[in-house]
Amino acid sequence: MQTGIFNMKIIMCFEKTIPIVFALLLGMITGSFLNVVAWRIPRGESIVLPRSRCTSCGALIKWYDNIPVLSWFILRGRCRNCGEHFSFRYALVELITGLLFAGIVLKYGAGILFIRDAAFLSLLVCVILTDIDHWIILDSVSIGGAMAGIAFSILPGGIGILPSVSTAAAAFLLFFLIRKISKQILKKKPHYAIAPEGHEDETDEFQGGMGWGDIKLAAMIGAFLGPSATIVALFIAFLTGALTGIAAMIAGRNKRIPIPFGPFLALGAAVSLFFGQEIWSLYLTIGLNY
Ligand SMILES: [Zn+2]
Structure with a gap:
Protein backbone atom coordinates (compact mmCIF):
# COMPACT_ATOMS: atom_id res chain seq x y z
CA MET A 1 0.00 0.00 0.00
CA GLY A 111 -5.95 25.04 -20.91
CA ILE A 112 -6.96 26.41 -24.30
CA LEU A 113 -6.27 29.99 -23.14
CA PHE A 114 -2.57 29.10 -22.92
CA ILE A 115 -2.43 29.68 -26.69
CA ARG A 116 -3.87 33.20 -26.28
CA ASP A 117 -1.53 34.15 -23.44
CA ALA A 118 1.54 32.66 -25.13
CA ALA A 119 0.72 34.52 -28.37
CA PHE A 120 0.21 37.79 -26.44
CA LEU A 121 3.52 37.49 -24.56
CA SER A 122 5.37 36.59 -27.78
CA LEU A 123 4.01 39.73 -29.46
CA LEU A 124 5.10 41.81 -26.44
CA VAL A 125 8.64 40.38 -26.53
CA CYS A 126 8.80 41.27 -30.23
CA VAL A 127 7.65 44.85 -29.44
CA ILE A 128 10.46 45.27 -26.90
CA LEU A 129 13.15 44.01 -29.31
CA THR A 130 12.16 46.01 -32.41
CA ASP A 131 11.33 49.21 -30.50
CA ILE A 132 14.68 49.21 -28.66
CA ASP A 133 16.68 48.37 -31.80
CA HIS A 134 14.86 50.31 -34.52
CA TRP A 135 12.15 52.52 -32.89
CA ILE A 136 9.69 50.30 -34.76
CA ILE A 137 6.61 48.42 -33.62
CA LEU A 138 5.68 46.18 -36.55
CA ASP A 139 2.13 46.60 -37.88
CA SER A 140 1.88 42.82 -38.12
CA VAL A 141 2.45 42.79 -34.35
CA SER A 142 0.20 45.73 -33.34
CA ILE A 143 -2.62 45.63 -35.90
CA GLY A 144 -2.30 41.89 -36.54
CA GLY A 145 -2.08 41.37 -32.78
CA ALA A 146 -5.21 43.47 -32.14
CA MET A 147 -7.15 41.30 -34.58
CA ALA A 148 -5.78 38.15 -32.94
CA GLY A 149 -6.74 39.51 -29.50
CA ILE A 150 -10.32 40.08 -30.69
CA ALA A 151 -10.42 36.58 -32.22
CA PHE A 152 -9.12 35.00 -28.97
CA SER A 153 -11.73 36.92 -26.93
CA ILE A 154 -14.50 34.58 -28.13
CA LEU A 155 -12.71 31.47 -26.82
CA PRO A 156 -14.43 29.72 -23.89
CA GLY A 157 -13.26 31.62 -20.78
CA GLY A 158 -12.08 34.53 -22.95
CA ILE A 159 -12.89 38.16 -22.17
CA GLY A 160 -15.71 38.34 -24.76
CA ILE A 161 -15.83 40.23 -28.03
CA LEU A 162 -17.54 43.40 -26.77
CA PRO A 163 -15.03 44.15 -23.96
CA SER A 164 -12.19 43.28 -26.35
CA VAL A 165 -13.28 45.56 -29.19
CA SER A 166 -14.39 48.45 -26.96
CA THR A 167 -11.19 48.41 -24.87
CA ALA A 168 -9.07 48.32 -28.04
CA ALA A 169 -10.98 51.32 -29.41
CA ALA A 170 -10.81 53.23 -26.10
CA ALA A 171 -7.05 52.63 -25.71
CA PHE A 172 -6.49 53.71 -29.32
CA LEU A 173 -8.47 56.94 -28.76
CA LEU A 174 -6.71 57.70 -25.47
CA PHE A 175 -3.26 57.39 -27.05
CA PHE A 176 -4.34 59.29 -30.14
CA LEU A 177 -5.49 62.14 -27.83
CA ILE A 178 -2.18 62.05 -25.95
CA ARG A 179 -0.39 62.39 -29.30
CA LYS A 180 -2.61 65.32 -30.33
CA ILE A 181 -2.10 67.15 -27.04
CA SER A 182 1.64 66.56 -26.85
CA LYS A 183 1.99 67.68 -30.48
CA GLN A 184 0.23 70.94 -29.55
CA ILE A 185 2.55 71.46 -26.59
CA LEU A 186 5.68 70.61 -28.61
CA LYS A 187 4.56 72.96 -31.41
CA LYS A 188 5.43 75.88 -29.13
CA LYS A 189 9.00 74.55 -29.00
CA PRO A 190 9.89 73.80 -32.64
CA HIS A 191 12.22 70.82 -33.03
CA TYR A 192 12.43 70.40 -29.29
CA ALA A 193 12.86 66.63 -29.50
CA ILE A 194 16.22 65.43 -30.83
CA ALA A 195 15.98 62.31 -33.00
CA PRO A 196 17.99 59.42 -31.61
CA GLU A 197 21.18 58.28 -33.34
CA GLY A 198 20.52 56.75 -36.74
CA HIS A 199 17.11 58.41 -37.05
CA GLU A 200 18.23 61.98 -37.81
CA ASP A 201 16.21 62.00 -41.06
CA GLU A 202 12.99 61.28 -39.13
CA THR A 203 13.20 64.27 -36.77
CA ASP A 204 9.58 65.23 -37.49
CA GLU A 205 8.33 61.83 -36.38
CA PHE A 206 9.73 62.46 -32.89
CA GLN A 207 7.93 65.81 -32.40
CA GLY A 208 4.63 64.10 -31.56
CA GLY A 209 5.62 62.71 -28.16
CA MET A 210 3.66 59.53 -28.87
CA GLY A 211 4.37 57.54 -32.01
CA TRP A 212 1.76 55.80 -34.17
CA GLY A 213 3.33 52.49 -33.20
CA ASP A 214 2.48 53.12 -29.53
CA ILE A 215 -1.12 54.07 -30.43
CA LYS A 216 -1.66 50.82 -32.36
CA LEU A 217 0.11 48.84 -29.63
CA ALA A 218 -2.24 50.29 -26.98
CA ALA A 219 -5.19 49.04 -29.07
CA MET A 220 -3.59 45.58 -29.29
CA ILE A 221 -3.12 45.43 -25.51
CA GLY A 222 -6.75 46.52 -25.00
CA ALA A 223 -7.98 43.79 -27.36
CA PHE A 224 -6.18 41.08 -25.38
CA LEU A 225 -6.68 42.29 -21.81
CA GLY A 226 -10.10 43.96 -21.65
CA PRO A 227 -10.93 47.07 -19.56
CA SER A 228 -9.64 46.59 -15.99
CA ALA A 229 -6.40 44.75 -16.86
CA THR A 230 -5.66 47.35 -19.57
CA ILE A 231 -6.00 50.18 -17.03
CA VAL A 232 -3.49 48.32 -14.82
CA ALA A 233 -1.16 47.79 -17.80
CA LEU A 234 -1.24 51.46 -18.84
CA PHE A 235 -0.76 52.62 -15.26
CA ILE A 236 2.37 50.44 -14.91
CA ALA A 237 3.62 51.62 -18.34
CA PHE A 238 3.29 55.34 -17.53
CA LEU A 239 4.73 54.88 -14.03
CA THR A 240 7.80 52.85 -15.10
CA GLY A 241 8.27 55.08 -18.17
CA ALA A 242 8.26 58.25 -16.07
CA LEU A 243 10.57 56.76 -13.44
CA THR A 244 13.01 55.61 -16.14
CA GLY A 245 12.90 59.07 -17.74
CA ILE A 246 13.68 60.72 -14.42
CA ALA A 247 16.47 58.21 -13.69
CA ALA A 248 17.97 58.80 -17.16
CA MET A 249 17.90 62.57 -16.61
CA ILE A 250 19.61 62.23 -13.23
CA ALA A 251 22.21 60.02 -14.94
CA GLY A 252 22.90 62.95 -17.27
CA ARG A 253 20.99 61.89 -20.40
CA ASN A 254 19.78 64.75 -22.60
CA LYS A 255 16.04 64.98 -21.86
CA ARG A 256 15.35 66.16 -25.40
CA ILE A 257 16.27 62.71 -26.76
CA PRO A 258 13.13 60.56 -26.51
CA ILE A 259 13.02 57.09 -24.97
CA PRO A 260 10.94 54.42 -26.77
CA PHE A 261 7.65 53.86 -24.92
CA GLY A 262 6.76 50.48 -26.47
CA PRO A 263 8.92 48.45 -24.03
CA PHE A 264 7.12 50.05 -21.05
CA LEU A 265 3.71 49.30 -22.56
CA ALA A 266 4.84 45.71 -23.19
CA LEU A 267 6.15 45.40 -19.63
CA GLY A 268 2.93 46.79 -18.15
CA ALA A 269 0.85 44.45 -20.31
CA ALA A 270 2.90 41.39 -19.30
CA VAL A 271 2.70 42.23 -15.58
CA SER A 272 -1.03 42.83 -15.95
CA LEU A 273 -1.55 39.51 -17.74
CA PHE A 274 -0.17 37.72 -14.69
CA PHE A 275 -1.27 40.00 -11.84
CA GLY A 276 -3.85 42.37 -13.37
CA GLN A 277 -6.82 40.99 -11.44
CA GLU A 278 -4.95 41.07 -8.11
CA ILE A 279 -3.70 44.63 -8.69
CA TRP A 280 -7.17 45.75 -9.82
CA SER A 281 -8.84 44.22 -6.73
CA LEU A 282 -6.23 45.80 -4.48
CA TYR A 283 -6.90 49.15 -6.12
CA LEU A 284 -10.67 48.75 -5.63
CA THR A 285 -10.22 47.72 -1.98
CA ILE A 286 -8.01 50.73 -1.25
CA GLY A 287 -10.37 52.96 -3.23
CA LEU A 288 -13.48 51.77 -1.36
CA ASN A 289 -11.83 52.26 2.03
CA TYR A 290 -11.34 55.97 1.46
ZN1 LIG B 1 31.13 33.29 -37.87
Missing part, protein backbone atom coordinates in the same frame (compact mmCIF):
# COMPACT_ATOMS: atom_id res chain seq x y z
CA GLN A 2 2.80 2.35 0.93
CA THR A 3 4.47 2.05 -2.48
CA GLY A 4 1.05 2.57 -4.12
CA ILE A 5 0.61 5.92 -2.40
CA PHE A 6 4.21 6.80 -3.21
CA ASN A 7 3.65 6.01 -6.91
CA MET A 8 0.48 8.11 -6.89
CA LYS A 9 2.45 11.03 -5.48
CA ILE A 10 5.10 10.68 -8.18
CA ILE A 11 2.43 10.54 -10.92
CA MET A 12 0.66 13.62 -9.49
CA CYS A 13 3.97 15.45 -9.33
CA PHE A 14 4.68 14.59 -12.99
CA GLU A 15 1.19 15.65 -14.01
CA LYS A 16 1.92 19.11 -12.67
CA THR A 17 5.51 19.51 -13.80
CA ILE A 18 5.38 18.02 -17.31
CA PRO A 19 3.14 20.80 -18.75
CA ILE A 20 5.37 23.43 -17.09
CA VAL A 21 8.56 21.90 -18.53
CA PHE A 22 6.86 21.55 -21.92
CA ALA A 23 5.81 25.22 -21.82
CA LEU A 24 9.36 26.23 -20.84
CA LEU A 25 10.83 24.40 -23.85
CA LEU A 26 8.13 25.69 -26.20
CA GLY A 27 8.81 29.22 -24.94
CA MET A 28 12.57 28.90 -25.49
CA ILE A 29 11.99 27.71 -29.08
CA THR A 30 9.51 30.57 -29.60
CA GLY A 31 12.07 33.02 -28.17
CA SER A 32 14.60 31.77 -30.72
CA PHE A 33 12.05 32.45 -33.48
CA LEU A 34 11.31 35.93 -32.04
CA ASN A 35 15.05 36.74 -32.22
CA VAL A 36 14.93 35.88 -35.94
CA VAL A 37 11.72 37.91 -36.49
CA ALA A 38 13.08 40.97 -34.66
CA TRP A 39 16.35 40.82 -36.63
CA ARG A 40 14.97 40.11 -40.10
CA ILE A 41 11.59 41.84 -40.56
CA PRO A 42 12.84 45.41 -39.86
CA ARG A 43 15.62 44.68 -42.39
CA GLY A 44 13.09 43.51 -44.98
CA GLU A 45 14.33 39.90 -44.96
CA SER A 46 12.24 36.71 -45.07
CA ILE A 47 11.67 34.97 -41.74
CA VAL A 48 11.37 31.52 -43.29
CA LEU A 49 14.37 31.39 -45.61
CA PRO A 50 17.34 31.39 -45.70
CA ARG A 51 18.54 29.43 -42.68
CA SER A 52 20.39 31.31 -39.95
CA ARG A 53 23.93 32.33 -40.73
CA CYS A 54 26.68 33.93 -38.68
CA THR A 55 26.29 37.67 -39.31
CA SER A 56 30.09 38.00 -39.36
CA CYS A 57 31.50 35.12 -41.50
CA GLY A 58 28.28 33.94 -43.15
CA ALA A 59 28.72 30.30 -42.10
CA LEU A 60 25.44 28.37 -41.82
CA ILE A 61 24.57 27.73 -38.19
CA LYS A 62 24.17 23.96 -37.70
CA TRP A 63 21.02 22.74 -35.96
CA TYR A 64 23.03 21.50 -32.97
CA ASP A 65 24.57 24.96 -32.57
CA ASN A 66 21.10 26.54 -32.72
CA ILE A 67 19.54 24.95 -29.62
CA PRO A 68 17.86 27.72 -27.60
CA VAL A 69 19.81 28.90 -24.52
CA LEU A 70 21.96 25.73 -24.40
CA SER A 71 24.02 26.41 -27.54
CA TRP A 72 24.96 29.88 -26.39
CA PHE A 73 26.49 28.44 -23.22
CA ILE A 74 28.16 25.46 -24.95
CA LEU A 75 29.82 27.76 -27.52
CA ARG A 76 30.35 30.46 -24.85
CA GLY A 77 28.54 32.94 -27.10
CA ARG A 78 30.88 32.55 -30.09
CA CYS A 79 30.53 31.43 -33.70
CA ARG A 80 31.97 27.89 -34.10
CA ASN A 81 33.52 28.92 -37.42
CA CYS A 82 35.01 32.39 -36.91
CA GLY A 83 34.78 32.98 -33.17
CA GLU A 84 32.69 36.16 -33.56
CA HIS A 85 30.91 37.06 -30.35
CA PHE A 86 27.12 36.59 -30.27
CA SER A 87 25.27 38.85 -27.84
CA PHE A 88 23.97 37.20 -24.67
CA ARG A 89 20.72 38.95 -25.49
CA TYR A 90 19.73 36.11 -27.85
CA ALA A 91 19.98 33.53 -25.07
CA LEU A 92 18.31 35.92 -22.63
CA VAL A 93 15.30 36.44 -24.94
CA GLU A 94 14.96 32.64 -25.29
CA LEU A 95 15.21 32.12 -21.55
CA ILE A 96 12.74 34.90 -20.66
CA THR A 97 10.20 33.71 -23.24
CA GLY A 98 10.56 30.19 -21.84
CA LEU A 99 10.01 31.41 -18.28
CA LEU A 100 7.00 33.50 -19.35
CA PHE A 101 5.38 30.47 -21.04
CA ALA A 102 6.08 28.33 -17.98
CA GLY A 103 4.63 31.11 -15.84
CA ILE A 104 1.33 30.97 -17.76
CA VAL A 105 0.92 27.26 -16.99
CA LEU A 106 1.99 27.78 -13.38
CA LYS A 107 -0.55 30.56 -12.90
CA TYR A 108 -3.46 29.59 -15.14
CA GLY A 109 -2.92 25.89 -15.95
CA ALA A 110 -2.53 24.32 -19.37
